Amino acid sequence: MAQPTPIIQPAVEQRRVYSYAHCELNLFETTQQAQAVPLQFNHLTIMSMMRGKKVIRMDRSAPFDYLPGESLIIPAQRAMLIDYPEAGVSSPTQCTALMMEENFIQQNLDQLDEEYNTMDNSHHWALPMDSCFFLHNPEITATINKIVHLSLDHKPMNELRVELSLKELLVLIAQQQHLSQTEQASEYAHNSNHFAHVLHFIKQHITEKISIEQLSRVACMSRTNFFKAFKSYLGLSPADYIVRERIALARQLLQEADISIAEIAYQSGFNNIPYFIRQFRKQEQVTPGEYRAALQPDNSSLRHHANTPS
Numbered sequence: 001m002a003q004p005t006p007i008i009q010p011a012v013e014q015r016r017v018y019s020y021a022h023c024e025l026n027l028f029e030t031t032q033q034a035q036a037v038p039l040q041f042n043h044l045t046i047m048s049m050m051r052g053k054k055v056i057r058m059d060r061s062a063p064f065d066y067l068p069g070e071s072l073i074i075p076a077q078r079a080m081l082i083d084y085p086e087a088g089v090s091s092p093t094q095c096t097a098l099m100m101e102e103n104f105i106q107q108n109l110d111q112l113d114e115e116y117n118t119m120d121n122s123h124h125w126a127l128p129m130d131s132c133f134f135l136h137n138p139e140i141t142a143t144i145n146k147i148v149h150l151s152l153d154h155k156p157m158n159e160l161r162v163e164l165s166l167k168e169l170l171v172l173i174a175q176q177q178h179l180s181q182t183e184q185a186s187e188y189a190h191n192s193n194h195f196a197h198v199l200h201f202i203k204q205h206i207t208e209k210i211s212i213e214q215l216s217r218v219a220c221m222s223r224t225n226f227f228k229a230f231k232s233y234l235g236l237s238p239a240d241y242i243v244r245e246r247i248a249l250a251r252q253l254l255q256e257a258d259i260s261i262a263e264i265a266y267q268s269g270f271n272n273i274p275y276f277i278r279q280f281r282k283q284e285q286v287t288p289g290e291y292r293a294a295l296q297p298d299n300s301s302l303r304h305h306a307n308t309p310s
Contacts, residue, residue, distance in 0.1 A: 012037060012084070018151040020162055022104035025151050026097040030087040037082045043099040044129060045074045046169070048144045052093030055083040058132065069285075071135040071144065073128055073173070076102075096148055100166070108170045116232055125174045137176055139235075143169045175235030182234065194219045195233065199241075206245050207269040212238060246270060247283045254292045261288045 012034045018025040024043075030052070047066075054066040058080050066072065074080070087093040105127060112125040135141075147165050150158045185196035186203065201218045202210060215238055216226035231237050236244070250268040257264065262273050265288075270276035280288050 020159060020166075022101045022163065023166055024099045025147060026099070027148070028093075028095045028097065030084045030093040031089045033084055033087050035083045037084070039080045039082055040078065041074055041076060041097065041099055043076050044102065044105065044127070045076075046098045046100070046135075046144065046173075047072045047074055048096045048098075048141065050094040050096060052084075052091065053086045054093060054095065055085060057081045069136075069141060071137075071140060073133040073135065075128075075130055075132065078132070096144060098144065098147065098169075100170075104166075105170060108167055109174065112171065112174060126177060127170070127173055128177060133177070133180075135173065135176060137172065137235075140169065140172045140176065143172060172235060175233065179234045179236075194221070195230065198230070198238075202238075202242055202245060206242070206249060207267065210242055242269075243279050244283065247280055250276070250280060250288065251284070251291070254288060255295060261292075264288065 012030055012032055014029045014031070016027040018027075036057075048071040049066055049068045051068055055063050056066050056072075057063040058078060063083075084093050109125045109127070116125070143165055147162055147169070150162050150165065182193060182195045183199055185193045186199040198215050198219050201215065212223055212227060215230075216223045219226050219230075221229065227238065230241075234241065246269045250264055250270075253259070253264045253267060259267075261277075265273050265276035268276070270279075277287055280286075280291070284291055286294065
């Protein structure tokens, strides 16, 4: 940004700032425990936890834990109160905050509207500008980490690379937002959104074998056009989405059903148990057995994996 945007900066946090043409990256580190520390940003901001734990309260909503690997879109002027229950000199709480210019955001969203509009032209690419939005997406986390590393590494042309990474980040977030909206629309049988019908079909047949041909027929598109459009608009392939939904079902069964891991794999639509375990670990960072063990009252070391929403 041409002029760094001030924020309400708590004294307990150390802050490093890297300013660019269209964004400002803030790196926060907290080395002492504190409660109800106020924080507010003057621009839409993407916060990403790197280390430690925060407990955040906004407005009158219930407080929530904020853990590493999670990112949060914060609207401009949204006041927060933050607790730092685990911060210490040897174990600092670390977080990034990427503030973005509204004009830059809108220019890139307009470009997406122009070049990648949906089939019925009723959708407009958008970011959640007025409400907080959790992001659980490895690509988004990796792109934020890339911007941080470029900022810390003072090499020629890194500023240009930051701008390109920022554009990539906006595309990924817009796809995530579109996916969330489409999943909500899939709950309504009479919705006219083609992709909503596809997601509804997947959810209804998640334990069965689902082919791209079936899904393309539901979308009333050719196989090639359907695959390309699905990945462009929702940010992942149909096969990846099916696996994601099957893992979500497996998580539910692990929490509710006292049956074997093999049976959970079959009931979730997986016919290959090693493949199921690999995919579960890829998405949840723990095996199904470790996930189940983390649910036990006497095992807190892994419990945050079991309680992290997806």
